Amino acid sequence: MKYLSILIVFSICLFSCEEQDELEKANQFYNSGEYKKAIQAYNEHLEMKPSHEIAIYNRGRAYEETGQYEKALKDFQKVIEINPRNIGAYLSYGKQYYREKDYENAAFQFEKAYKLNTNSSKSATLLARAFHKSGKVEEAMEYYNIAINTDRENAEAFFYRGALKLHLSQSGACNDIQMAKNIGYEGADDFYNQYCN
Template identity: 25%
Template sequence: MSLREQGLTYLQEGKLEAAASSFLQAIEDEPDNAINYVNLGDVLIQVGEDEKALPLFKKAVEIDEDMATAYYSIGTLYYKNEKYKEAMESFEKALKKGLQTADNYFMLGMSMIHLDQPKLALPYLQRATELNPMDVDAHLQYGLCLGGLGLFEAAKTQMGKVLDLKPNEPDAYYNLGVVYYMHENNFTKAKECFEKAIEIKPDHALSAYGIKLIEKQGM
């Protein structure tokens, strides 16, 4: 068993310190093998050592510029630290290098959302839901993006999918309520959705505000 295989075994067993030791030794033995840097970086992230992990991922792409997973890991670290432009660029590189996964499409789309580029984000979030139709967050964020662009019927469909997957998701009920309120002028249905959101999450402030707006209109 190679040091890398040994490290992966330790990782699967939850023995993070032993895994890190194996990957570090693998780097010393094979300093030009990019995957060893990625593996060690992944372990460091799991133990909260993000600052130490980033240089390892950057070293991996210096050695192998086609290491798509390293670009993805770099992107997640930038995203975590709210460096959304750098995150977007990293996810784009990962995509160009062949990492066409649901997670990469989702994170690329979300980076664009944070950069106030919803039109650009839309196809990436859509693709994320296509690749992983069971991803609640992907459907929710795709729906929010659609709604923000005024595509209310499509947004309504996505919120329905969220509730199919997770029946007690208060944000989906809230956003359905917004569609009923703003697009369909169906204040009764809107109020029902807001009330359902509060039933699930009593401190859902946006839903409470929505109910107040409706009640002010005598509904």
Template identity: 35%
Template structure:
């Protein structure tokens, strides 16, 4: 009888913890990021190496502006799984928002080493290169993103911006117009400013 009660108690605790992870997913989907982070934290208290919950908690922290906590979660994931592409991309986005463009290039380089066919990695690399004034490299990165995903509107927009910097206005306008056809809102302003 005592063994049966212990088994039931363990099953209930595991079920509750499992429910915390599911609740975290539900909260995240509903945009309730504080509650999501709390639910994931509860689950991680007994499953500290659960990569999916760590990643989702990190994303929740990002959404509520707790970027240092998000970074810690993403870095822990990379200790557990050095090939976790989503963590590298999340770290690259945080680094970009913090204007640490050299770090963006490190993280996107790691992603591209793991999978060179991710348009988002090439695009983020292009954005960082663009900010650093490496226009030729940025142009190549945007070209790579577009060759992987022909409908990547923002890549056309920023490739057009690089072309403006290289005084290739006619070609830039083609990119701005294509970005507009892909519903990139900023393309309208670029067309107005550069395309007659």
């Protein structure tokens, strides 16, 4: 009986270690940009653990990187079913809509993420961008302000708030673009030279 117990514990540990190794391998492929290999490794891991939230989410991200957006969307939906508080899944889901220029649904998903963590400058920025693109300028300005107040290094929020201020002929536009430029936002330098010099 004693040996049977040891054998069972050993088997569980071996199986658990094997699952962990498979997940780590998949994550390494993902981090090195080998997305097709990552998908294959996530699939192998998910055969053993079909409801593993992190593996499903990461596989969705890998699908996204390879342009398989429908499969990515299904994975993000599944993650939300498993854990309705997974902020990353809502953001990724929203980005899918944003990519398709469906800014209303993108905003809907980004707002869900933001409500789960009102200290997330990233969620506030994405929500502002979706509002901005759908022409809801007051809402966009509100969430750019929130994003910047939450994170003074959020170059993207500074840049797009500045662009929106320019569009609305509001003061402080070039200060925002300058801030984005100082933080190192790509394209801010050219934009500043074109509109603020």
